[in-house]
Amino acid sequence: MIPISWSLALSAVLFVIGVIGVLVRRNALVIFMSIELMLNAANLAFVAFSRDMQSLDGQVFVFFVMTVAAAEVAVGLAIIVNMFRLRETVFVDEINLLKG
Amino acid sequence: MIAPALFAVFAAIAVVSALSVILQRNPVTSALFLVVTFCSLAGIYLVLHAEFIGMVQVIVYAGAIMVLFLFVIMYLNLGRDIETGLQIALRRGVGWLMGFALLAAGVALFRHPWAAGPPAPPGPPVGNTQAIGLLLYSRYLFPFEVTSMLLLVAMVGVVVIARGRRAPGPAADLPPGAATGAEPRGDA
Numbered sequence: 402m403i404p405i406s407w408s409l410a411l412s413a414v415l416f417v418i419g420v421i422g423v424l425v426r427r428n429a430l431v432i433f434m435s436i437e438l439m440l441n442a443a444n445l446a447f448v449a450f451s452r453d454m455q456s457l458d459g460q461v462f463v464f465f466v467m468t469v470a471a472a473e474v475a476v477g478l479a480i481i482v483n484m485f486r487l488r489e490t491v492f493v494d495e496i497n498l499l500k501g
Numbered sequence: 502m503i504a505p506a507l508f509a510v511f512a513a514i515a516v517v518s519a520l521s522v523i524l525q526r527n528p529v530t531s532a533l534f535l536v537v538t539f540c541s542l543a544g545i546y547l548v549l550h551a552e553f554i555g556m557v558q559v560i561v562y563a564g565a566i567m568v569l570f571l572f573v574i575m576y577l578n579l580g581r582d583i584e585t586g587l588q589i590a591l592r593r594g595v596g597w598l599m600g601f602a603l604l605a606a607g608v609a610l611f612r613h614p615w616a617a618g619p620p621a622p623p624g625p626p627v628g629n630t631q632a633i634g635l636l637l638y639s640r641y642l643f644p645f646e647v648t649s650m651l652l653l654v655a656m657v658g659v660v661v662i663a664r665g666r667r668a669p670g671p672a673a674d675l676p677p678g679a680a681t682g683a684e685p686r687g688d689a
Contacts, residue, residue: 403508403549406611411512411545413611415519415538417604422523424596427589430528430574434535437566438519441542444558448551457632461641463554464633467561468648472655474566478573479662485577 408449416442429481429491433474440470508548514541532570539563553630 415438422435444463451459485491488498518537525531539562546555637645 403504407505407508407512408545408549410611411515413604413607414516417600417607418516418519418523420603421596421600424599425593426523428528430570430577431523431531434522434531434570437535437562438522438538441539441562444554445542445545448546448549448554451551452549457629457636460551460554460629460633461636463551464557464637465644465648467557468652471561471566472651474569475655475659476662478569479659482573482577483662491577 403452405449405453408445408452412442412445412449415439415445427492427494429484429493429496432493433477433481437470437474440466504548508545511541511544511548514538515545528574529571532567532574535570536563536567539567551629553633 419435419437419439419442422438423432426432426435444466447459447463447466451457451463481491484496488496490496515538518534518541521534522531522538525534539558543555543558543563546552546558
């Protein structure tokens with residue numbers, strides 16, 4: 402039996418790596434991948450608690466999170482492709498269409 | 502016991518490849534390392550006896566989502582990734598600092614002793630996938646149906662977004678070469 406603190410520690414580390422990726426990188430695609438990393442860290446925490454409490458509700462929530470992630474990736478990548486068509490770049494600090 | 506050893510190996514692979522995702526300059530390399538992260542997370546789910554989630558992780562994340570990522574990266578032809586300059590170096594330093602501050606906050610929270618919850622009831626006697634299916638179609642039936650609505654909306658939204666702002670009518674009258682990119686870009 403794996404102690405739950407191991408899973409939670411791994412989840413926390415993965416989430417922090419995702420946060421750092423979002424803060425550090427400029428490429429919109431890599432930022433998107435970091436967001437996926439954070440979602441996966443949350444999923445790992447769900448599964449760990451589901452195992453610890455002998456309840457399957459956590460795994461059902463992981464299922465829903467995955468669905469939302471799939472929809473989010475589809476819409477986000479479509480936006481990035483559209484933005485690339487418009488501005489010829491995917492660097493987030495060169496995309497400032499809303500700056501008035 | 503073999504389970505803690507497996508967990509440690511998968512966790513090490515996951516952390517190293519996740520770090521590689523944000524440290525690699527080439528977005529294709531980042532995407533491939535993200536696939537490695539997802540697969541090792543699937544292994545961790547198997548160790549944690551969440552077999553259905555582990556399989557769905559491989560099929561949906563490593564299969565579908567990452568293929569979409571790689572397709573877009575290669576469609577946009579993003580070989581180079583120039584990240585130099587003082588301002589960007591400064592921002593990178595601040596980003597790492599904020600990340601470690603967040604990690605320190607998490608460590609401080611984990612060191613705090615938490616009270617144990619009530620003893621858990623014994624798990625269902627059926628298999629993992631069957632149990633999740635039973636739960637999904639009984640207690641979580643309404644969220645499940647809302648999920649299908651969400652996917653439908655996302656699908657329609659992607660089609661609308663990817664079509665662009667060009668009106669569909671007049672484009673058909675142009676000769677085949679004219680509509681491929683010679684027109685002026687909408688630089689606002």
